[in-house]
Amino acid sequence: MTVEVAKHRELGLTDSEFELICEKLGRTPNDVELAMFSLLWSEHCAYKHSRKLLRRLPTEGERVVMGPGENAGAVDIGNGYAIAFKVESHNHPSAVEPFQGAATGVGGILRDVFALGARPIAILDSLRFGELDSLRSRHLLDGAVRGIGHYGNSIGVANVGGEIYFEAPYEHNCLVNAMCIGIAKQDEMVRAAAAGVGNAIVLMGASTGRDGIGGASVLASAELGDGDEAKRPTVQIGDPFEESKVLECCLELLEKGLLVSLQDLGAAGLTSSAGEMASAGGVGIDLDVAKVPLREADMEPFEIMVSESQERMLGVVEPAKVGEVLAVCEKWQTGGAEIGVVTDSGQVRVLQGDEVVGDMPVEALVDGCPLYDLSPAEPDGWIYGNRATLDPGASSEETLLALLASPSVASKRWAFEQYDSVVGSRTVRRPEAADAAVLQIPEAGNAIAVSIDGNGRRVACDPYAGTIEAVLECAQNLACVGAEPLGLTNCLNFGNPEKPAPAWQLDRAVSGLADVCNALGVPVVGGNVSLYNEGPEGPIYPTPVVGMVGELPDPAKVSGSAFIREGDAIALLGPFTPALAGSELAKLRGELGAGLPQPNVAAVSAACTTVREAVRAGKLSSAHDISDGGLACALAECAIAGRIGCSVDVQPLRERGCSPEDALFGEGPGGFLLSGDRETLESFGATTIGEVGGTTVEVAAGDRSFTVSVGTTEGAWLSLPGQIEIRADN
Amino acid sequence: MRWGVLQFPGSCDERDALHACSLLGEARLVWHEERDLSGIDAVVVPGGFSYGDYLRAGAIARFSPAMEAVAEFAAAGGPVLGICNGFQVLCEAGLLPGALLLNESTRFTCRQLNLIPADGTKSSAYARISSRRPTLSIPAKHGEGRYYAPGEVLDRLEENGQVAYRYVPGQNPNGSARDIAGVRNEARNVVGLMPHPEHAVDPLTGSTDGLKIFEAVAAAGVPA
Numbered sequence: 019m020t021v022e023v024a025k026h027r028e029l030g031l032t033d034s035e036f037e038l039i040c041e042k043l044g045r046t047p048n049d050v051e052l053a054m055f056s057l058l059w060s061e062h063c064a065y066k067h068s069r070k071l072l073r074r075l076p077t078e079g080e081r082v083v084m085g086p087g088e089n090a091g092a093v094d095i096g097n098g099y100a101i102a103f104k105v106e107s108h109n110h111p112s113a114v115e116p117f118q119g120a121a122t123g124v125g126g127i128l129r130d131v132f133a134l135g136a137r138p139i140a141i142l143d144s145l146r147f148g149e150l151d152s153l154r155s156r157h158l159l160d161g162a163v164r165g166i167g168h169y170g171n172s173i174g175v176a177n178v179g180g181e182i183y184f185e186a187p188y189e190h191n192c193l194v195n196a197m198c199i200g201i202a203k204q205d206e207m208v209r210a211a212a213a214g215v216g217n218a219i220v221l222m223g224a225s226t227g228r229d230g231i232g233g234a235s236v237l238a239s240a241e242l243g244d245g246d247e248a249k250r251p252t253v254q255i256g257d258p259f260e261e262s263k264v265l266e267c268c269l270e271l272l273e274k275g276l277l278v279s280l281q282d283l284g285a286a287g288l289t290s291s292a293g294e295m296a297s298a299g300g301v302g303i304d305l306d307v308a309k310v311p312l313r314e315a316d317m318e319p320f321e322i323m324v325s326e327s328q329e330r331m332l333g334v335v336e337p338a339k340v341g342e343v344l345a346v347c348e349k350w351q352t353g354g355a356e357i358g359v360v361t362d363s364g365q366v367r368v369l370q371g372d373e374v375v376g377d378m379p380v381e382a383l384v385d386g387c388p389l390y391d392l393s394p395a396e397p398d399g400w401i402y403g404n405r406a407t408l409d410p411g412a413s414s415e416e417t418l419l420a421l422l423a424s425p426s427v428a429s430k431r432w433a434f435e436q437y438d439s440v441v442g443s444r445t446v447r448r449p450e451a452a453d454a455a456v457l458q459i460p461e462a463g464n465a466i467a468v469s470i471d472g473n474g475r476r477v478a479c480d481p482y483a484g485t486i487e488a489v490l491e492c493a494q495n496l497a498c499v500g501a502e503p504l505g506l507t508n509c510l511n512f513g514n515p516e517k518p519a520p521a522w523q524l525d526r527a528v529s530g531l532a533d534v535c536n537a538l539g540v541p542v543v544g545g546n547v548s549l550y551n552e553g554p555e556g557p558i559y560p561t562p563v564v565g566m567v568g569e570l571p572d573p574a575k576v577s578g579s580a581f582i583r584e585g586d587a588i589a590l591l592g593p594f595t596p597a598l599a600g601s602e603l604a605k606l607r608g609e610l611g612a613g614l615p616q617p618n619v620a621a622v623s624a625a626c627t628t629v630r631e632a633v634r635a636g637k638l639s640s641a642h643d644i645s646d647g648g649l650a651c652a653l654a655e656c657a658i659a660g661r662i663g664c665s666v667d668v669q670p671l672r673e674r675g676c677s678p679e680d681a682l683f684g685e686g687p688g689g690f691l692l693s694g695d696r697e698t699l700e701s702f703g704a705t706t707i708g709e710v711g712g713t714t715v716e717v718a719a720g721d722r723s724f725t726v727s728v729g730t731t732e733g734a735w736l737s738l739p740g741q742i743e744i745r746a747d748n
Numbered sequence: 749m750r751w752g753v754l755q756f757p758g759s760c761d762e763r764d765a766l767h768a769c770s771l772l773g774e775a776r777l778v779w780h781e782e783r784d785l786s787g788i789d790a791v792v793v794p795g796g797f798s799y800g801d802y803l804r805a806g807a808i809a810r811f812s813p814a815m816e817a818v819a820e821f822a823a824a825g826g827p828v829l830g831i832c833n834g835f836q837v838l839c840e841a842g843l844l845p846g847a848l849l850l851n852e853s854t855r856f857t858c859r860q861l862n863l864i865p866a867d868g869t870k871s872s873a874y875a876r877i878s879s880r881r882p883t884l885s886i887p888a889k890h891g892e893g894r895y896y897a898p899g900e901v902l903d904r905l906e907e908n909g910q911v912a913y914r915y916v917p918g919q920n921p922n923g924s925a926r927d928i929a930g931v932r933n934e935a936r937n938v939v940g941l942m943p944h945p946e947h948a949v950d951p952l953t954g955s956t957d958g959l960k961i962f963e964a965v966a967a968a969g970v971p972a
Binding site for chain 1 (some may be wrong): 761797802851855857889891947950952953954965
C-alpha cells in the first residue's frame, strides 16, 4: 500500500468533502480551484463545526446598526454616529511566531473595522499563556506584547485595556485575541456585499507576495504539534505603515462617496474576500491575477489567490470613478489596481490574462461547505491538571500576597505601558484607572465604555456557568463606570470540536452565552470562532472571550476603582456569595475540580442597574467589581490605586453562609465593592462593611483576620516585571 | 495665532495636535508635499511614525517638501514645536541639536509623568531646585526617546539655556542624558520634546498642562 497522501487531504479537506466539491463542479477541480475550496471550506472560513451552534445567539436589538455577517458589528451611539467593533483571534500564528502573529492580529482586526467606514479609535487585547515559570511562555508573552505594541502604536490607535491569564493548558497554544473599536458616521458606512454588474474590483494597499499561504487551512484549522517550524512561512509579516496609509486612503474614499462596497483581505486573501463579497451581493466576480501587483513576478495563480499578504483591501467601484479612486491611492502612496469586474454569472472566475484558470459557482465555494453536528459528551470530572504552589496552611496575609503576586491577578502595567493608551484624545479612563476603559465621543455628545473578559479556568470548571460569568463580568465592569451595555462581540477559543469533550464545552458555552445575552437584552453583533486549540497534553481551557461596549451620558461623572477619601464608607452590593470553586486560590492550592455555583443573572443585572445609576448620579467615590482573588484582592487593589488603607469586617458575607476563607478569597459573579457616603450607599441597598483610611488593609474575618500594609500589598501586586524579566535572564 | 500642523504619511498625533492648536487660535493641517507656509504663524511637527519610522525615526520625513519650508520658516524666526516624532524629525533635520536613541529599556513606554520647564538650569542645580518648581503633568509615549548629545554639547546647551524641559528626577522614562525631555535651538524659536503636550489639553483625559507648552512656544518665536 502506498503512503502517498492525496492533495486534498494535505490541504485539510476530507475525502467526502472532496467528493462533494467534484459533485458541485461536475468535474475534478484543478489546482487553483482546489486551493480556493480548501480555504473557504476550512473551519476558519466556513465555521463548519460552529455555525449551527451560533444560530442560538441573539443578534438583534434596536441599537444594532450592523450585525454578524459584516466585517464587524456596529451599534447606534446617537447623533448619526455608530460604534463598530469586533474581536478576533490570531492564536496559531502567535504560537508559531508571537511578534508577527500578534502584530498582524491587530492589523487584521483594524481592517475589519475600517472596512465598514469606521475610524479605529481603540484596541483591547485578551491574551493567554502557559505559566510564567516556562521559558516558552515568557518568550510568547514578550513577543506578543511587543507585536501588539508595534502595530497599534505605529498606526496611532489607542490600546485602552485588556487582560492576560497564565494557565498551564495554554502552554503550547497561547491565545492572542484582539478587539478593535471604531467610530463612523452612519451615512458613510459601507457593507461588504458586491453590487452593480459591470462595476470594477479594485485591490488597494500592499502588493501580494508568498507570505501566509495556507494560513487559514493549515495553521488555523488544525492542532499545533511537532513540525510547527515548517509552518512558519504560513505566518504573515505586518507593516503598520502600509496599513496606516491604506486606512487613511479608504476613509477618504468613503468620505468622498467613491466606493460601492469594501472588504478587507484577511484569512484566505483574495479568495475569501472576492468570494464573500460575491456571495453577499448575489453576483459573480471575474478576477485577473495578471493584474495583481506582485512582490515576486513568478507567482502561480493559486498562490496569488490564496496569499495572506497583509494590508490589502478590496473595493467595488463604479467604472466612472476608478480614476478618482486610483488618484486617492496615489495621494496616500499606497497601491491601487483594477483587477476585476462584478458579473451576473454567479461564478467566481479566475483569469490569467485571457485564460480562465478557475471557474466555480459562488454558492458552492462560499456557502456549499457541509455544516457538521458536534458529538458532545460531558467528560468525567476535571480533565485538566492540578499543581499546588501554595501551602493550604498559609496565613491569610501570606495567601493574600500570593494571590496578588499570582501573574493572572498581578498588575499588568508591565504590558500596558508598552501600548499607547492616549492617542486620539478620547481616553477618559486608562488601563487600571477603572474597571472598564472609557472613551469620550464628542461627536455624539457622550462616551462609551469597553471591557474584555473571559476567565477560561472558570469556564473549564463549568462551561455554561463560566461563560455566563464572563458576560456578567463585562456588564459589571461597565456598570462601575456608569455605562449601559449596547452590544457584545465574542471570540470562542476552544479545542478540537471533533473530540467529545471540547465539543461539549463549546456546546454548553454557546448555550450560556445565548441565555445570558437574552436575559440581559444585549445582542451579539459579531465575533469569531477559533477551534483546534490544543497542545500535546490536550485542549486549552475553553475560553470564550467577551468584548462589551456600553454607553454613558457624561464622561465627567465616571468614578474610578481607587479609594479616594479618608472616612468614606466601604460597602458591598449585589448577589455575591463567594466560593473557592474555580478560584485563583483553588488553583494555587492545586484543588481545581469540575463544577461552579449557578449564577443568578437577574439579580446581577439588577445590581448592575443600581450601580450604573449611582455612578451616573455622582453618588460614589469608587466602584470596583469583585473578581479574581476575591474580596481581599479587590480591597487591596482599591487601596493600592488610591494609596490609602481600609478597615473592613466580612460579617455580612458570613451571614450569607460563607466561611471566613470563602468571604476573603472566594470568587463568583455579582459582587460590587463601593465607597462613598455611608447613608447614600445604604439608601440604595448596599451593605456597609468598613471604612477607608489609614495605611493598612485590615480585615476582620474570624480566625482568618489579618492586617497588612498597603505598601506590602503593592509590592506583591507590582511583582510581574520581576517575574518576567529576571527569569528571562536565566 | 494661526497654527500649521504637518501631516506625513504615518503621522498619528496630528489630529490631536490640530485640536490643541485650535484651542489657542486657528489651525490647519499642512500636507507633507506642501511648500507654502504663508499665513501660518507657528508650526507644529507632530508625533507618530512618519514613513513608518523606517530606516531611523524621522530620517525620511526630514527630506519632505514641507520640512524644507519649515527650515526656512525657522530660519526667519518663526516658532516651531516638534513633538515626539516631530522632535526626532527636527533633530534629523539639524534644526535642533542631539539625537533620540532607543529607550534604555528597549521597550516602548507610555506613562503620565511630570516635566519641569528647565530654562537655564544645570543638571547639578536642577535636582535641588526641582522640588520647589511647578511641574507639568504630560504623557510620554515612545520607543526611541533617549536624548543623546556629546558631553560638551550638553554642557553648552545648559549654559545657553537650551534645555527646555526635564523629567522630574526619578521619572526619566527612557534614560535620556541629564533627564532632558526637550531642547530648543540657540535662537530659541525651535523647540522639541518627547512628551506629548497635545494629549494634555483636556481635564477629562488627565491634564491641561500641555497648553502651557504651546503658549510658551508661540511666545518664543517671532511670527513670520
